[in-house]
Amino acid sequence: MIAPILGIETTCDETSAAVLDEHGRILGMVIHSQDVHRIYGGVVPELAARDHLRRIEPVVAAALEEANVRRSGIRAVAVAAAPGLIGALLVGVSWSRAAAFALGVPWIPVHHMEGHLFGPVLEDPHAVPPFVALLVSGGHTMLLWVPEWGRYHLLGQTRDDAAGEAFDKVAKLLGMPYPGGPAIEAAARRGDPRRYAFPRPMLKRRGGARDPDAFDFSFSGLKTAVAQTVARVAERGALARQRDHLAASFQAAAIDVLAEKTLAAMEAVGCERVLLGGGVSANGALGARLRAGVGPGGSLLVGSIRVSLDNGAMIARAAQFRHAAGLPGLDRAAAGTPIPGMLPWRPEMRDRSQDGRRGDGRRGGKGTRSPGGPAGNLSPISPN
Ligand code: ADP
Numbered sequence: 265m266i267a268p269i270l271g272i273e274t275t276c277d278e279t280s281a282a283v284l285d286e287h288g289r290i291l292g293m294v295i296h297s298q299d300v301h302r303i304y305g306g307v308v309p310e311l312a313a314r315d316h317l318r319r320i321e322p323v324v325a326a327a328l329e330e331a332n333v334r335r336s337g338i339r340a341v342a343v344a345a346a347p348g349l350i351g352a353l354l355v356g357v358s359w360s361r362a363a364a365f366a367l368g369v370p371w372i373p374v375h376h377m378e379g380h381l382f383g384p385v386l387e388d389p390h391a392v393p394p395f396v397a398l399l400v401s402g403g404h405t406m407l408l409w410v411p412e413w414g415r416y417h418l419l420g421q422t423r424d425d426a427a428g429e430a431f432d433k434v435a436k437l438l439g440m441p442y443p444g445g446p447a448i449e450a451a452a453r454r455g456d457p458r459r460y461a462f463p464r465p466m467l468k469r470r471g472g473a474r475d476p477d478a479f480d481f482s483f484s485g486l487k488t489a490v491a492q493t494v495a496r497v498a499e500r501g502a503l504a505r506q507r508d509h510l511a512a513s514f515q516a517a518a519i520d521v522l523a524e525k526t527l528a529a530m531e532a533v534g535c536e537r538v539l540l541g542g543g544v545s546a547n548g549a550l551g552a553r554l555r556a557g558v559g560p561g562g563s564l565l566v567g568s569i570r571v572s573l574d575n576g577a578m579i580a581r582a583a584q585f586r587h588a589a590g591l592p593g594l595d596r597a598a599a600g601t602p603i604p605g606m607l608p609w610r611p612e613m614r615d616r617s618q619d620g621r622r623g624d625g626r627r628g629g630k631g632t633r634s635p636g637g638p639a640g641n642l643s644p645i646s647p648n
């Protein structure tokens with residue numbers, strides 16, 4: 265694979281740069297998680313862009329130093345070119361494009377969500393397709409069936425808020441710091457998840473994989489339910505006493521929906537391997553729930569927080585794959601751009617080769633073939 269490659273990530277609130285070798289191993293990586301948003305309780309796009317601009321030079325310099333690679337030694341520059349906050353994207357796209365031009369090396373723009381699929385393989389060479397992927401971050405909630413690299417079938421996504429956004433907003437309601445995920449998880453460990461019966465939005469739909477909405481998510485109703493309960497509890501002056509129970513009950517509802525839909529998707533697709541990516545994958549309760557649901561025959565592919573959170577290494581790794589496969593880079597930076605080559609999924613595409621068998625799904629040949637015949641008759645999902 266093309267190397268050493270420099271990967272740049274600036275889609276949201278992480279400024280990150282990483283250098284990978286020809287085997288896709290991390291030689292150096294720096295992630296600067298912006299702190300400027302904390303006082304506002306959420307990411308402020310303009311502040312994010314300004315902070316990226318301030319940080320990108322020192323972050324790249326530190327990653328190169330750690331990798332012990334000179335600028336002139338870089339053979340390609342990759343960047344997460346979409347989706348994301350437009351001002352934030354512009355910093356990474358312009359900087360990386362200029363750097364590639366100055367060095368006279370290829371510039372490889374990739375899709376941020378494709379990058380997340382390459383997070384776990386940075387640490388574990390076995391974290392490769394086929395797998396069902398649950399990508400959960402502050403900006404996205406997406407279920408994909410990935411029979412092989414470069415082939416991404418969209419099973420479902422959120423209709424409104426992202427899973428991480430729900431954690432952040434509920435944390436704000438409970439007076440906890442931003443980002444809310446870690447604070448909610450810590451409080452939930454002390455609380456009773458059955459104290460409040462919050463809704464499990466769209467979960468009843470899991471019954472029928474033929475239902476086109478079966479694998480979609482919605483978190484705004486859950487957030488509203490928590491907000492109304494918090495208001496009632498606060499009126500009684502009981503918020504301090506109930507905070508941990510509210511956090512635990514919310515987390516239980518969110519995880520129920522994420523895990524149940526993911527397990528149902530694996531069943532529908534006929535794959536026992538699941539990849540978990542994005543910042544919410546740091547949630548221990550979600551990981552434990554999926555690991556238990558997957559069973560001894562399957563596997564849960566999840567990286568450490570370093571490669572799950574937004575980072576430059578996953579971007580560089582996705583670019584190495586696209587470059588080696590001769591696939592084009594992303595040709596525009598627009599918020600709604602889908603992953604290149606993303607296809608719909610239909611129940612008749614179920615992989616029947618694994619029916620009635622249990623295994624670790626890592627078998628080559630049949631296990632890795634694309635189910636349901638060629639995808640040539642499916643039109644790619646177009647930008648919205
Ligand atoms: P984005 O692309 O939106 O910046 P990241 O991949 O950086 O997303 O992930 C950030 C999100 O992950 C935040 O919404 C944060 O609350 C959430 N998160 C981080 N740790 C946890 C956790 N332990 N439990 C749940 N959510 C978490």
Ligand code: MG
Pocket residue numbers: 276277278402543574
């Ligand atoms: Mg982030």
